[in-house]
Amino acid sequence: MSLWLVILACGAVTFATRLSFVALEGRRAAPGWFRELLPFVPVATLTAIVVPALARPAAGGDAAGVPARLAAGAAAAALAAVTRSVPLTLAGGFLVLWLAS
Amino acid sequence: MTTPALAGPALAHPGRSAAHEFWSGVRDLAPLLLGVVPYGFVYGVLARASGIDAAAALAASAILFAGAAQFLLAQLVAAGALGAVMVAAVALVNLRHALYSASVAPHLAHLPLRWKLALSYLLTDESYAVAMRRLGDGDRSPSRHWHLLGAGVALWSGWQLATAAGVVLGARVPARLPLDVALPLTFIAIAVPMIRSRAMLAAAIAAGIVALAAAGWPWQLGLLAASLAGILAGALAAPRRAR
Numbered sequence: 001m002s003l004w005l006v007i008l009a010c011g012a013v014t015f016a017t018r019l020s021f022v023a024l025e026g027r028r029a030a031p032g033w034f035r036e037l038l039p040f041v042p043v044a045t046l047t048a049i050v051v052p053a054l055a056r057p058a059a060g061g062d063a064a065g066v067p068a069r070l071a072a073g074a075a076a077a078a079l080a081a082v083t084r085s086v087p088l089t090l091a092g093g094f095l096v097l098w099l100a101s
Numbered sequence: 102m103t104t105p106a107l108a109g110p111a112l113a114h115p116g117r118s119a120a121h122e123f124w125s126g127v128r129d130l131a132p133l134l135l136g137v138v139p140y141g142f143v144y145g146v147l148a149r150a151s152g153i154d155a156a157a158a159l160a161a162s163a164i165l166f167a168g169a170a171q172f173l174l175a176q177l178v179a180a181g182a183l184g185a186v187m188v189a190a191v192a193l194v195n196l197r198h199a200l201y202s203a204s205v206a207p208h209l210a211h212l213p214l215r216w217k218l219a220l221s222y223l224l225t226d227e228s229y230a231v232a233m234r235r236l237g238d239g240d241r242s243p244s245r246h247w248h249l250l251g252a253g254v255a256l257w258s259g260w261q262l263a264t265a266a267g268v269v270l271g272a273r274v275p276a277r278l279p280l281d282v283a284l285p286l287t288f289i290a291i292a293v294p295m296i297r298s299r300a301m302l303a304a305a306i307a308a309g310i311v312a313l314a315a316a317g318w319p320w321q322l323g324l325l326a327a328s329l330a331g332i333l334a335g336a337l338a339a340p341r342r343a344r
Contacts, residue, residue, distance in 0.1 A: 003157055006184045010174060010191040011164035017195050019221035021203035025210040034199075037336050040304040041196050042169070044331025046292035048324050049176060051309040052316040053285040069282055076286045080293035087139045089290035090283070097282055 068101035119244040122235075126251025129231045137168075137227060137256065138263040140287075144171050145267020147283055151179040155268050162264040166225065166257065169291055170194050171264075176284045186322060193328055201229040208236045209246055220246060223253025304335030 054073040057066055076093035083089065141162070148158035153175060161171050170191045177187045201224050209217055232249035296302055308331025315323030 002184075003153065003178065004160070006174070006187050007157060007161050007164055009184075009188045010161075010170065013188060013192040014165050014167050014170060014195045014198065015222060017192070017198045018202050018224040019218065020199050021206040022209050022217050022221050022224075025206060036339065037332050038197055038200050040301065040332045040335030041193060041328070043292050043295050043301050044304045044308040044335060045173075045190070045194050045324075045328040046169070046288040047305040047308040047331060048312040048327035049173065050285045050288045050292070051312045051327075052323070053176070054282070055313060056316055069285075072282060073285065073289060076289040077293050080290045081296075084294045086136060086143070086287060086290040089293075090143070090286050093282070093286040093289070 065101060068097055071100045072097035117240070117242040117244055119247040122242070122244045122247035123251035123254075126232065126235070126248040126253075127255040129234070129248075130227065130252040130255040133227045133231065133256070134259040137259055140168055141260045141263025142267040142270075143283070143287060144168065144175070145264040145269075146271030147172070147267075147287075148175045148264075149268055149271045151175040153178055158268050159261075159265060162261055165191070166222065166260065167191075167195055167198075168225075168260070169288075172284060172287055179284075182324075186325065190324055190328075193325070197226075198224060201226075204233065205229065205236065205249070211243075212246060216246060220249050220253065223250070223257060225253070225256060228252040228256050298339075300335045300339040303338035304331040307331045307334030 050073065054069045055066065072093045075096040076089045079085075079092040080089045144162070145158060148161070148171070149155065153161070161174060165171055165174075173190055173194055174187060177190060182190075202221065205220070205224065209220060212220075228249060231252040235248040236245060292305070296305055308327045311330040312323060312327035315326050317323070318326070
């Protein structure tokens, strides 16, 4: 699948999700089990991306080693919990990555 | 306004015109741009560094208009994931928008289809959060959907400009940017503030463990398995509701 097709498909899926209940005009509420699962989707999915990306060696040659990446991730998590700021989290994570590698 | 609605709902709140609602939507959203603009800029830079060409990176902002999903797409492109896995992962990450849709639907039920299409396209984490403060305040003025439009248009403009700046400037900046770490760090910045309950923590731990165990699976299929495991763990750990 070409990247353009992927982008179009992702856009269609996203738009359909946003339109779903609006198109139903509020006549139908989301089913209960769906409501119970949904709050966990962002955290579960993002964690599923983050952990292997930091805990496994990079595919490329000269990327930072696993201990430095894990240290950067831990620092970023602490900063994110305290500051809730994306730029500050990135800055702190990169600082630790640079210091540790 | 305390005027009785003698002339019908259209005049119930003559003080809240469409323009007034629109601009208060823009004003309410404006402070959030402080966080959204750097985020969009980083997306533009990382999308280019992931090997996505400038036109496609910009098109993703216009077509998806969904920050976390666009970062995820960049990460999966860099990892060489299967196209179907990318679409499934984006669908999963954006599922939360169905909840937003359900929540704004009663407020938009009276509108013509073109309004529903436009406001659905603009329905994001930020515009939803801002607009629900207005839609949920009990004042059911007939122009209140203009507030969501104003918030959505403000966010949309900021996002497109920020990603465009990232795409243009990023072409020179990030030759030495450790891309493989930048994206996970961005996701940490998004995910960690959401972990505010034991159930949410259980979801994160389960997803992390399964993600490590399934990291060798082809086409990033382990990502989907880990995500589903996390979602189920969170739901199981959530306190049962009294019936």
